[in-house]
Amino acid sequence: MPEKTKTRFAPAERAEQYQLETDSLVFANNIILNKIAEAVSTMLVILNQQRQIVFANKLFLDFLDLTNSNSIIGKRPGEAVNCIHAFAEEGGCGTSEFCRTCGAIGAILESQMGLKSEKECRIVTCSQDALDLRVTATPYTDENGEFTIFAVHDISHEKRREMLERVFFHDVLNSAGGISGLSSILQEVNDAGDIKTVAKTISRAANNMMDEIQTQRQIIAAERGDLEPVLAFSTAMTLLNDVVDLFSKHEIVKDKELVISENLDDISIYTDPVILRRILGNMVKNALEASPSKATVSISFQEKKDTILFSVHNNSWIKREVQLQLFKRSFSTKGAGRGIGTYSMKLLGEKYLKGKVWFQSSQEKGTTFFIAVPKNLDLK
Template structure:
């Protein structure tokens, strides 16, 4: 072993190339190593000094070499061409830059804790005179092979995912700002416009409201699927929410020629939940009902108490075919064409994953179609 001390992060000590070749020879006889080439993702095996002992063909192909001899005994950053792998006194993992490297962090967590580890890693790679960027997700798992422990490092390219997230943030931020600004201008115009123009401006205003609602829905759904949403629960009066949504959607474009009403038998039930999410669930049920309702039809909202639960429901008279009933709540299923189908899926996702409730529906000739969401009633405030 070559003993070294100069490091600003991970240990710098290494095994000699001859010792690593001996490790490689032993691992080559192991049954598991014979299956690594079946993995489509780049994979390497490193020793406890973070030196490459073995790899699959996908790793060699990703970095343009034919033979592992080019990488044997090197550390991952040195093999991949990280621009910082030569700045530390003892190579990859030992410079100040390496403190923020997800690959080194994942390796050290796995080596020190004998656990599986995962980190994202942004690399700048130099090949000749060219420099390129790589966004990787690095997975590290300990592997007991004989008397020694090695670490299987798998690399997943997440460049497309990272770029998409950046574009989504820019898109949602910019378009919501523009739409909100337009909404304010329309409100000012509505106050100043002559009477004969107010109806037309009102239609434009309602169309813009519908667009903002749809953008907010998509933004929220994406954050929830990625587990990035934080639930903020407060005690709410359920019937007030139902009535406010009903009133708000009287001017929505999908309501033109249709009626929205709140069922007269509805009762108020207090719930302790997230206001934005509950609104989103009820709005999605309402939007689905409006889309299924022909001109002249009515959509009814309601709230009832049932076995200590608050049951929010939305009803329309159209009955779904059996083939549609069997696929409700699937993520990409829709009766409205391709690239749709997020409405009922998001109802289920929001209710069951974030609000701790139940969701269901019925669709029969006698009652029409009813979607319902059942949440726990709020605990009474002690005297």
């Protein structure tokens, strides 16, 4: 008896090839189903009991840039859309630890228990595209067996706009509020030294606001594929010093300490230093926000053959249910619409700097974010 494929969540078993072909042919020849499927303005997929695709309408095929369904019959939804976690385990879509937080697989499993289920899911593809989907899974039974009618709505644009608007207005209003308050104080201050101090603070707040605006513009361009890296020579130590200087008077530091590891041998790097600084800055900001009073956040780098590995460490740890969703767009522990930092790290670092972004977190060792980037970036 063959050994069952291991899974960390949903069953991994798949239907026999002959059964897939039989089911697919039945639905392909169902004239009424095909007319309905092409008449609705919704992506429709029919799944068998093993969560494999046996039918897909033209809208779903168009979404995948396919002319026919031959290449996706037998695949599971995550495999069809190229979800980064669909290939993490031998069992495929639905069998990894990450799948436990996926709304799509959750809805499908509920439909297999006889319930109609609607959920939202966030998917990062292998090419680092981010999808926000609203899915509805409805049980369907006929003489051929039990199936799931799986309706998919792409709400990526809606979620992207909502997230960017909330983040943008939240951060810009905070900065503008600070500038307004300091400006009011400035009108009441007579001492030249105090005026200079307040003016410097206003300048920093204005620079922070400009940086937030630039961040939003950069991410929008990156998601559209319009971002063009500007390559230049720098050094790893210069980049870390720039990040430390950026946060040296930032209110987020307060009574915490941000340090560069000692005894580092500087390394030359040819990359887009602006993008890399932004990624490192996001890592540092997250580490500082997660750290309690009097904590230390350390940043470091080391040479790894043709790459440079940058790291940011703090002593706090991330709960497992948060770890599983950390790089998804619009997921955040800070409230609705606040998830952008970790998502942008991966988007910018992997898609545009040809690097790799990941993290490690445990109660014993705390949390470390890493980015490994080429020492000499070649965009060809």
